[in-house]
Amino acid sequence: xxxxxxxxxxxxxxxxxxxxxxxxxxxxxxxxxxxxxxxxxxxxxxxxxxxxxxxxxxxxxxxxxxxxxxxxxxxxxxxxxxxxxxxxxxxxxxxxxxxxxxxxxxxxxxxxxxxxxxxxxxxxxxxxxxxxxxxxxxxxxxxxxxxxxxxxxxxxxxxxxxxxxxxxxxxxxxxxxxxxxxxxxxxxxxxxxxxxxxxxxxxxxxxxxxxxxxxxxxxxxxxxxxxxxxxxxxxxxxxxxxxxxxxxxx
Amino acid sequence: xxxxxxxxxxxxxxxxxxxxxxxxxxxxxxxxxxxxxxxxxxxxxxxxxxxxxxxxxxxxxxxxxxxxxxxxxxxxxxxxxxxxxxxxxxxxxxxxxxxxxxxxxxxx
Numbered sequence: 245x246x247x248x249x250x251x252x253x254x255x256x257x258x259x260x261x262x263x264x265x266x267x268x269x270x271x272x273x274x275x276x277x278x279x280x281x282x283x284x285x286x287x288x289x290x291x292x293x294x295x296x297x298x299x300x301x302x303x304x305x306x307x308x309x310x311x312x313x314x315x316x317x318x319x320x321x322x323x324x325x326x327x328x329x330x331x332x333x334x335x336x337x338x339x340x341x342x343x344x345x346x347x348x349x350x351x352x353x354x355x356x357x358x359x360x361x362x363x364x365x366x367x368x369x370x371x372x373x374x375x376x377x378x379x380x381x382x383x384x385x386x387x388x389x390x391x392x393x394x395x396x397x398x399x400x401x402x403x404x405x406x407x408x409x410x411x412x413x414x415x416x417x418x419x420x421x422x423x424x425x426x427x428x429x430x431x432x433x434x435x436x437x438x439x440x441x442x443x444x445x446x447x448x449x450x451x452x453x454x455x456x457x458x459x460x461x462x463x464x465x466x467x468x469x470x471x472x473x474x475x476x477x478x479x480x481x482x483x484x485x486x487x488x489x490x491x492x493x494x
Numbered sequence: 495x496x497x498x499x500x501x502x503x504x505x506x507x508x509x510x511x512x513x514x515x516x517x518x519x520x521x522x523x524x525x526x527x528x529x530x531x532x533x534x535x536x537x538x539x540x541x542x543x544x545x546x547x548x549x550x551x552x553x554x555x556x557x558x559x560x561x562x563x564x565x566x567x568x569x570x571x572x573x574x575x576x577x578x579x580x581x582x583x584x585x586x587x588x589x590x591x592x593x594x595x596x597x598x599x600x601x602x
Binding site: 345415 | 520526
């Protein structure tokens with residue numbers, strides 16, 4: 245059998261067989277798939293039938309464009325919760341956490357709890373739904389990816405910033421403080437603002453500066469006041485004279 | 495979001511990754527997703543020395559990812575018109591190339 249095979253495969257002198265022959269070749273009809281000659285294999289591979297791709301019938305798949313958001317009951321509940329959060333809490337900060345394991349979250353929550361800031365998670369879909377209905381629609385682009393909300397009743401920005409600086413994986417994206425949307429720089433400048441009492445004091449002092457000055461002048465010795473008034477009259481006349489000179493010159 | 499099969503991000507050859515974006519822009523989605531994938535626990539566990547920093551700006555600038563490798567090479571990716579998978583694949587191919595280089599160099 246091998247001798248006959250060799251005779252067929254070596255017609256010319258010194259021509260090596262193209263393929264390794266099986267030790268004892270199998271018959272034509274076998275139970276297993278007979279190893280094909282490499283040429284035949286190549287030919288069949290090249291000339292395989294590729295059926296033409298036809299579109300699916302029109303109603304086979306649901307249409308991609310129409311996507312109605314089914315408001316499940318759970319989503320409505322979460323929406324109500326969100327509404328309450330926005331009403332109760334003055335400060336709402338949006339933070340992205342790339343990776344935080346449980347212990348990081350715990351330490352963060354503990355630190356924030358000391359300043360009565362609570363950490364809340366809401367699904368982005370519901371968030372976007374709620375924001376599109378409410379006034380805060382410009383916050384919508386912030387909520388992509390893993391986001392966390394830091395909410396608190398009092399705007400304690402400085403403590404929040406210091407806590408966030410301690411955890412490097414949290415990134416502050418923006419905040420809504422007293423219904424004003426602030427970016428990161430806005431939040432930082434908000435933290436540097438003096439407190440309300442200080443600002444009010446400054447305003448009051450600025451307004452009363454003029455009147456207090458007059459009062460102090462009047463309270464001094466009347467001779468001082470008369471000298472001041474004389475000086476003032478002199479200055480006024482000097483100014484008038486210089487003005488008249490310039491007018492006559494022009 | 496179609497996650498790649500081998501989603502393991504190996505940061506062995508990376509020294510520092512700095513991601514900068516402006517969250518109020520509309521083209522930052524891919525950059526933020528890239529940041530989430532690169533900054534995940536698994537990725538950070540591959541290399542504890544690698545720093546992943548994110549800078550949030552508000553000046554309508556383009557989102558940029560700046561990767562500094564251990565051998566000093568820098569990869570700058572402008573994520574405005576890229577998808578996160580593209581950025582991730584580009585980043586991973588470069589990381590793997592550097593990894594094989596160092597392995598080959600070490601073996602020799």
